[in-house]
Structures are given as C-alpha cells and as structure tokens.
Amino acid sequence: MAGSVSVAGGNPVTLALAKAPMSRQQVGVVGLSVALNALDGFDVLAITFAAPGITKDWGIGPAQLGIALSSGLAGMSLGSLALAPLGDRFGRRPLVLVSLILMAAGMLLTATATGLLSLCFWRVITGIGIGGMVAAINAVASEFSNERRRDLSVALMTVGLPLGGLIGGFATAELAVTHGWQAIFVAGGVITAAFIPIVWFGLPESLEYLVRQGTPAARQRIDDILARMGHPPLAADVVLAAAPVSRGSFAELFGPRFRTVTLLLVAAYFLHMTTFYFFSGWLPKLLTDLGYTTPDAIRTSAMMSLGGVVGGAALGWAAPRLGLTRLVVVAMIGTTVTFVVFGQVAGLPALQAVAFLAGVCVFGGIVGLYALLARSFPTELRVTGTGLAIGIGRGGAVLGPVIGGFLIAAGTSIALAIAIVGAGALVAAVLLMALRRVQAVPG
Numbered sequence: 001m002a003g004s005v006s007v008a009g010g011n012p013v014t015l016a017l018a019k020a021p022m023s024r025q026q027v028g029v030v031g032l033s034v035a036l037n038a039l040d041g042f043d044v045l046a047i048t049f050a051a052p053g054i055t056k057d058w059g060i061g062p063a064q065l066g067i068a069l070s071s072g073l074a075g076m077s078l079g080s081l082a083l084a085p086l087g088d089r090f091g092r093r094p095l096v097l098v099s100l101i102l103m104a105a106g107m108l109l110t111a112t113a114t115g116l117l118s119l120c121f122w123r124v125i126t127g128i129g130i131g132g133m134v135a136a137i138n139a140v141a142s143e144f145s146n147e148r149r150r151d152l153s154v155a156l157m158t159v160g161l162p163l164g165g166l167i168g169g170f171a172t173a174e175l176a177v178t179h180g181w182q183a184i185f186v187a188g189g190v191i192t193a194a195f196i197p198i199v200w201f202g203l204p205e206s207l208e209y210l211v212r213q214g215t216p217a218a219r220q221r222i223d224d225i226l227a228r229m230g231h232p233p234l235a236a237d238v239v240l241a242a243a244p245v246s247r248g249s250f251a252e253l254f255g256p257r258f259r260t261v262t263l264l265l266v267a268a269y270f271l272h273m274t275t276f277y278f279f280s281g282w283l284p285k286l287l288t289d290l291g292y293t294t295p296d297a298i299r300t301s302a303m304m305s306l307g308g309v310v311g312g313a314a315l316g317w318a319a320p321r322l323g324l325t326r327l328v329v330v331a332m333i334g335t336t337v338t339f340v341v342f343g344q345v346a347g348l349p350a351l352q353a354v355a356f357l358a359g360v361c362v363f364g365g366i367v368g369l370y371a372l373l374a375r376s377f378p379t380e381l382r383v384t385g386t387g388l389a390i391g392i393g394r395g396g397a398v399l400g401p402v403i404g405g406f407l408i409a410a411g412t413s414i415a416l417a418i419a420i421v422g423a424g425a426l427v428a429a430v431l432l433m434a435l436r437r438v439q440a441v442p443g
Helices: 012-019 024-058 062-090 092-110 116-143 150-172 175-179 182-202 207-213 216-228 259-289 294-322 324-342 348-376 379-397 399-409 414-438
Strands: 002-004 239-241
Touching: 012 207, 024 062, 024 092, 024 116, 024 150, 024 175, 024 182, 024 259, 024 294, 062 092, 062 116, 062 259, 062 379, 062 399, 092 116, 092 182, 116 150, 116 207, 116 348, 116 379, 150 175, 150 182, 150 294, 150 348, 175 182, 175 294, 207 216, 207 379, 259 294, 259 324, 259 348, 259 379, 259 399, 259 414, 294 324, 294 348, 324 348, 324 414, 348 379, 348 414, 399 414
Parallel strands: 002 239
Antiparallel strands: none
C-alpha cells in the first residue's frame, strides 16, 4: 500500500500499532516517560521544599520568596516556547536528552547559589530544561501507545509529576534539616544526570515522527524499532512518502483549523496551573509560618502529591468510560472547593487530609489537560502545541506564587489568598465546557 502520511494516522506503521496490543517495548517507553516526568515533579517542587531553609538563611521576605518560587516557572515557559518546536523538527529523543542536560546542570548549580539573583538564574536554567522535556515526553507517551491505552498512557506519564513530588518530599524532609537546603538540589541534580545514559540507550525515536521523514535512514530506524516491539518490518511494497517537514510553527496553531482549540486549551491550562503553583509553592512556607516544623510542612506537600498520584491514575482509568473532558471539568471544580476548605480547617491531620483531596483534584485536572493536548494536535504540531500550552500556561503561572507573595505581604489572610487564586481552576472548568461545545474533542 502507499504510505502517504496523513494527520489522521493513516500511514501503515501507526495504523497497525493503533490496533495492536501494547508490546513490552511500548510499555517500557511509557514507563520511562513516567520516570522522566517524576524528575519534573521533584525538580519543580525542590524549591518549595528548600523555601523554609532559604528564608531562614538569607532572611528574605514573602515578596522576594515569591520571585524565587516563580523563577523556575519562567524558565519552563521559555523552554517550552523555545525548545518544544525543535521536537517536531528534529525529533523527540534529541530534545529529551538536551533537556536533561540543562536540568541536571541547573539543579547542581542551584546548590551553589549565594543570593537571590544567582538562585533565580540557575532555577531559570533548570526550568528551561523542564519545559522542553515535558513537551517532548507528552508526545512520546501518546505516540508509543495504542489507541485503546492512549489516554491512560498520557495519564500515567502525567502522574509522574506528583509521584516525583511525593518521593522527593518524603526523601528530603529530613535531608533539608540535617544537611541544609542545598542538599535537596544536589540530590535532584545527581538523579537527573543518571537518566541521561538511560534515555540514550532506552528511548527510541517516535515512530510517527520517523514516518513523516520518509527517508531510507528513517525507514531502517522504523524497522529496527518495530523489531524491538515484536512486529515484522515494513513490507517491501510499502512506500513512505515524506510529509512536508514541519517547522513547528506557532502560526499554524492560530490558523483557522486550530485557533479555537488552541486558545481554549492554553487559557484553561494557564488558569489551572496558576492555581496549582500558588498552592504547591506556598504550602510548606505557610505551614511553617503557622508553627509546624519543616519536616511536617514538607510531608503535607507530599500528601498533596500522593493525592495527585491517586487522582491522576483514577482519571486515566475512568476517562474512556465516563468522558475525558467531563472528568477534567469535575476535577477543576473540586480543586476550587478543596482549596477553599483548606483555608478553613485547623490541625495537622485535617490539613494533610484536605491537602490529599486537593491533590486528587488538581492533578486530575492536570492529567486531563495533558491528555487533551495530546489528542487535540496532529503529529507534526503535537510537541509545538503542547509546548505552547506549557509555555504560556507555566509562564503565566509565574503569577501564582508572586500574587500569593504580595497578598500575604499585604496582610491578606491565608484563607482568602488561597480562595482568590483557587478561583482560577473554576474559570478553567468553564472554558473546557465551552471547548466541548465548539470543538469535536471526545469526552
């Protein structure tokens, strides 16, 4: 058959894999994407785990701390916008490797910071790597899955975010006390660097990307990857016609075909992530200000991450049965409700219980957004579209910790500050309800 590549997945490679059972190789790639996103989860939250120690050592106030918490998010925005299009032009695998190098270097050098300026600089470098990697692995998890397991695979990948925060929170709760806040970044940098050889040897290039190249070299790589998956090579009479090479143009995303879905998804992602980063960024510091110990504050953050693992996995399982967009809307409404409740309860057990429920809802929304991004853009724009959402969303989410810092510095009560920023998730839910009406997105 002719291998004319189409956005709908009508090429002979991806069409066959869409219906075939998941091979061990495919499961392994999805598992690797989970582990890589766990690095994202730990790296993103590392600054929040270190925040009480940094505040104590340097004597900085809430407004300055808000800037420090947001610097990594600014880097993620830059990385998503600048690096993500390279994943559509040069491949997912090279982008992941470059991103890991930036992340490892940024984490290790953050430990050497002696003031706010150097701390923010190295957090920006770390964030650039995170932004590029997350856009790439979202596409990887989707493209290495069959049709039946695609939403679940993307959900599991996204669950890596709270999983990294969960493991990192419990692992570093005492480390920050016994060895100082710098030890958190050293541990994160070493672990991130260890994944560079793992990805080099264990992550193949995306088949959908290779099919679009249409070259003899790409065909050979396709046959090699198919063999590792337990599938026969391409038949001799199959001709792969090279598709026009995408330059990962943001202009294409705002053309008539994708404008509506792009605007609604990016806006929803921005609002929900602003809510998430405010709460996760300030949670340890708010609890220590209330008189709880640093280990107790970090463990409460870890309880939020534990809820995220449960909520993300549950959404991935339920989405094919109940509808993806519908579940994301419910999760976002639940996010606003649990944030308001958190500001009203007292006592560590109650705070940890509500933090767990907040994690279920907020990470359920994040998981669903990544799944919607993966299914809403075609192969040649998938990394670019995801990168745009992450870039604008996380870049805008810089406002979360900063707004929180200024609200708290101005004397706003913790309960009111949480409720104000938490309302963003409710608006995001309204936008996704509009998305269901104007665009044919399943769910």
